[in-house]
Amino acid sequence: MTQTGNDLPSPDRWGGYRISELTTPRVLARKAEQNGDKVFLRYLPDGTELSYRDLDLQSNRLAHGFSSLGIGHGSHVALLMENSVDQLLSYFALGKLGAVSIPLNTASRGQQLRYLLTHSEASVLIVDAALWEQYAEISADLPLLQQVIVLGELPEQRLAETAQSVEIRAFKTLYPEVSLPPETQVQFSDLAYIIYTSGTTGPSKGVMLSQAQCFLWGLSHAMAFGQRDDDIAYICLPMFHVNALQGATYNALMVNSSIAVQKRFSASGFWSDVRSSGATLTNLLGSMINILWSRPASDDDVNNRLRMCMSAPIPDFGRDFERRFGLRFIQSYSLTDFGPSHAFSLIDPVGKLGSCGRVRKGVHARIVDENDFELPAGARGELVLRHDVPWAHSMGYYKMPDATVKAWRNGWFHTGDCGYVDEDGYFWFLDRTKDAIRRRGENISAYEVEKILLQHPAVQDVAVFAVRSEMAEDEVAAAIVCKAGAQLDQAALIEFCRGEMAYYMVPRFLQVMSDLPRNASQKIEKFKLRDAANADLSQLWDRERAGIKVSR
Known part of the structure; x- marks a missing residue:
């Protein structure tokens, strides 16, 4: 049974935006004009706040700082950074230059980190001072890397541990007073991110996301879940993943709402952060939900403003969790390799809790057998996807054309995930056909x-x-x-x-x-x-x- 989202009102527009105008410079300028001094970001560790206007102007300044180092359109810049204001501004500043951001998992080290930096052809690395050792361990074996930008203070003796051919810069020097937009011409089809996802039958693959796709991803979430401009999203997942970046930050931007960002998840600090920030939305993963559920119950558990919590997966005790903490679960089926395709929202029946929901607007989905023949409702098979909206799905795997062709065989993206669609059109995930571990x-x-x-x-x-x-x-x-x-x-x-x-x-x-x-x-x-x-x-x-x- 092929599932299809609603027909599109126009092939070149989406959610009130012309797709060809979905670029970082255009969108941030538009949002600054619309929202002015409304808070976009509150960074909880130190209380820093950025308004929509600040976001636009500060990212302009940082873009000029990057440009002064020779970073420009098409430059590949890797970021080994924890959640921070400067990390998010870096993504947007690089986007305004038409440069390519390569977010790296902060746990990467040794051979894995060397592979990511080499395969991505990064010429610049931005690294937190606290993560310097992970770079220093492999610094002598990165011939393509030309510059390293350090966020935070680094003792001189530690600088001496690295390859001398690499220029070391201090991040704090990269905010000149010039706040006009950079003059670089950025197109909606320009490569904006290379985000590495798990390799399954080979090395990790770098998924290519265009400028337009990042904003279309945010729009898809906002529309699928009924997000509002008065929402506040609490983010404690890492912004080197699409969950927190495309799946929380970009959709807040597109719906004119706010985000409250913590450096990382803390079971002991989670609910106090949610309460103090006034958060109405958050995203959690299965293990985090188990940890929160296992903590001693309290009469204060329902004392929060959360109206929805995105989870993958929703646990068997999901309904009890909802009652204990006074919230509702939603679920998104989204892949770094493709983008979002299904949504279980607040308007879906409680009896379907635990499913990935129904296919989103503009997306086509099928369950197929090993030969790509479509299966009927209730039959177990692989989920395959495609999109009606131009530039709404990823651009393929960086420097892996064979893997891209294989994933997109017969005109459908093969998710590698096994499940079935019930008679009401809800997709139920069962397991993975790929050799991956979560x-x-x-x-x-x-x-x-x-x-x-x-x-x-x-x-x-x-x-x-x-x-x-x-x-x-x-x-x-x-x-x-x-x-x-x-x-x-x-x-x-x-x-x-x-x-x-x-x-x-x-x-x-x-x-x-x-x-x-x-x-x-x-x-x-x-x-x-x-x-x-x-x-x-x-x-x-x-x-x-x-x-x-x-x-x-």
């Missing part, structure tokens, strides 16, 4: 973890797979075959992983095997490993049980 809200490439594990001197072969977690998501498990004569020191292997991959990728469970199960084509049958492990996790070595903690 842990603590992060998508993890089994391939990338395996690639690093294989470099350990004791490891001959390895298979990485997901097992059930106490937090309603996944834990990372690895089945390992040792080299002849070698013995595996599990604790030493974990220490090795800590230096070469993000903390959330480090396996929790390890299993040493004489060989891995394979089919007739010699492909590893991970489902057998997964099923056996889930049946009895006690048979696997558990780093948490061993008292080894891995954190950021």
